[in-house]
Amino acid sequence: MKNFNGKILFLDRSDINTDEIIPARYLTESTKEALKPYCLEDLSLPGFDPKRDVANKCAIVTRANFGCGSSREHAPWVLEYNDINLVLAENFARIFRQNMYNCGMLAIELTADELEDIFSTFSGAEAEVETDLEKCIVRISGSGKVKEYSFTLGEFDRALVEAGGWVAYADKKY
Amino acid sequence: MGKTIAQKIFDAHEVDRPDADVRVLSLDRVFCHEITTPIAINDLVAKQCDRVFDTSKIKAVIDHVSPAKDGKTAIQGKTLRDWVRRHDIKDFFDIGDNGVCHAIFPEKGFVRPGYTIIMGDSHTCTHGAFGAFAAGVGTTDLEVGILKGVCAFHDPKTIRVNVNGALRPGVFAKDVILTIIKELTVNGATGKVIEFHGSVIDNMGMDERMTLCNMAIEAGGTSGICEPDMVTVDYLWPYIQEEFSSKEAALAEYRKFTADADAEYDRVVDINGAEIEPVATFNYKPDQVKPVREFAGTKVDQVYIGSCTNGRLEDLRVAAQVLKGKHIAPGVRAIVSPATPKIFRDALAEGIIAIFMDAGFCVTNPTCGACLGMSNGVLAPGEVCASTTNRNFNGRMGKGGMVHLMSPATAAATAIAGTIVNSPLFSEK
CATH class of the missing domain: 3.30.499.10 (Aconitase, domain 3)
Known part of the structure; x- marks a missing residue:
């Protein structure tokens, strides 16, 4: 299983699309590794600098409809190759969400109120997340505070995360 | 149920x-x-x-x-x-x-x-x-x-x-x-x-x-x-x-x-x-939509007619109806990309390609290229494109470019005017 614990990258905006996560001009690459330097290169978010802010993060906390737009799996891959395997959002675009689980990554839905609480409590300073898949809880800590949020994980999504993705799962089953 | x-x-x-x-x-x-x-x-x-x-x-x-x-x-x-x-x-x-x-x-x-x-x-x-x-x-x-x-x-x-x-x-x-x-x-x-x-x-x-x-x-x-x-x-x-x-x-x-x-x-x-009524997008999300008449004076650098959304024969016919006998505005460049070879051939046979070329359009082979800023019509920073494609995301057709999504009729009329305008096919009455 992948690592779901570590430092958080806060992206305080809704509707962040796949072109922002990985622009189409990099879709000419034939390996996932080659995408790594271009993570979130076209994100329009005041104060965000991809060169400075992406390194050493393990999770993204954002708002609604993350990953909308294109079907490109390059979007989860570019996160994966930057060691970001977990995204917490109000909801996800369908294809992006499925792509995350298909790669054995976690796309976790929290309510708008919970996300607002996380942003108001933790963003602007260093914060970390710890994921308990048994209890379905994310524990967020930073600025001397610790808070827990519970989530639901469907049976199929859990099986994909545990199998390491859809290829491994489907290969056994179909 | x-x-x-x-x-x-x-x-x-x-x-x-x-x-x-x-x-x-x-x-x-x-x-x-x-x-x-x-x-x-x-x-x-x-x-x-x-x-x-x-x-x-x-x-x-x-x-x-x-x-x-x-x-x-x-x-x-x-x-x-x-x-x-x-x-x-x-x-x-x-x-x-x-x-x-x-x-x-x-x-x-x-x-x-x-x-x-x-x-x-x-x-x-x-x-x-x-x-x-x-x-x-x-x-x-x-x-x-x-x-x-x-x-x-x-x-x-x-x-x-x-x-x-x-x-x-x-x-x-x-x-x-x-x-x-x-x-x-x-x-x-x-x-x-x-x-x-x-x-x-x-x-x-x-x-x-x-x-x-x-x-x-x-x-x-x-x-x-x-x-x-x-x-x-x-x-x-x-x-x-x-x-x-x-x-x-x-x-x-x-x-x-x-x-x-x-x-x-x-x-x-x-x-x-x-x-x-005829509409177009503004800004960077496809739900940011307003009537074409509210774009008065919005200048464009490029017009693109094509893509999986609007590159089919019916689209080219409508655009040609607007373009016939007209020429694109000075300072505007225009590209049409018939979406398949059959569409290209049919458009040739119907005289549609000639209308596009007489109007000053560049006619490209069928490809997705420009729609996602990969080839055949990429924008420079600060440029504006009137486009019949499907996404106006920030940087979609080229980093720093602005895309306004619209119908082929509106795109053709915009190519002639140089600013985003309604086509003569539409009457407000």
Whole structure:
């Protein structure tokens, strides 16, 4: 299983699309590794600098409809190759969400109120997340505070995360 | 309780239920292009499972960057080409025969009512115009589709959109779908199917229905779907006449995939077709839509007519009607890209290409290139493009560029005026 614990990258905006996560001009690459330097290169978010802010993060906390737009799996891959395997959002675009689980990554839905609480409590300073898949809880800590949020994980999504993705799962089953 | 179109298609294709909400479906079609398929191919080769589930159900095309623009895109083309030959996949459209995937696959008769279709391309929802469940997927879903012929989806909740009344002259499918996306928002149909109904849809040809379904994804929709009817059968007839004794028999078969009167919908949206006017997008989200008349004075540097949304013959005909005998404004450059070789040939035969060229348009071969800023019409920072494509995301057609989405009629009128304006086909009265 992948690592779901570590430092958080806060992206305080809704509707962040796949072109922002990985622009189409990099879709000419034939390996996932080659995408790594271009993570979130076209994100329009005041104060965000991809060169400075992406390194050493393990999770993204954002708002609604993350990953909308294109079907490109390059979007989860570019996160994966930057060691970001977990995204917490109000909801996800369908294809992006499925792509995350298909790669054995976690796309976790929290309510708008919970996300607002996380942003108001933790963003602007260093914060970390710890994921308990048994209890379905994310524990967020930073600025001397610790808070827990519970989530639901469907049976199929859990099986994909545990199998390491859809290829491994489907290969056994179909 | 009755069923929606998608529920009926799911019922006919279910092979597993790994979760209360999730169904694994058998696939009738797996479509492939050279951008998202090569990594799946390479992974299958690396895992020593370089196999395909059914060569007759897999169709492939090189379309996104065609002809190849550099070494990297040449490798992507070669990877797809070698794979197709290795597995003897018959329906492969390479340079010379190739067109934009969501235009060429329907044109070849590969899409039928009731089918399940996936492709590593978000605009796969286009094929729902035929009453199919067609969904864009990522490379991993594509890889499993190629290998096993299955794909997993959550149970399809459906939004029903009724567009009744009659469209005013000069109002087109693009205006209808942009108006619907504005109403639903970019997150309004996330994970849901959008079923289109009503007299406006009934009166649309297949080209227009494809424009409509093509942009379901811009509201987050998994697939757009129109009910199969005689318009669908007429379009498919050359490909299905061996299978059915008559068009009526074909229709009777396809009508299995219509919605029940008591089907359960997540939401029902009613739109009066007579109130729709020509619209275009502003800013960077496809739900940021306003009437064309509110753009007065908005200058453009480039006009682009083409793509899986609006590069079909009907689109070129309408644009040519506006352009005939006119010339594009000084300082504007204009590009038209017929979406398939057949469309190109038909447009040549009808004199449409000559009208575009006389008007000062550059005519390119069929390709997706400019729509996603990959080739054949990339914008420079600060430039503005009036475009018949489907996404106005920040940087979509080139970093720092602005894209205004609109119908071919509006794009053609804008090319002549140099600013975003209504076409003379539309009258405000």
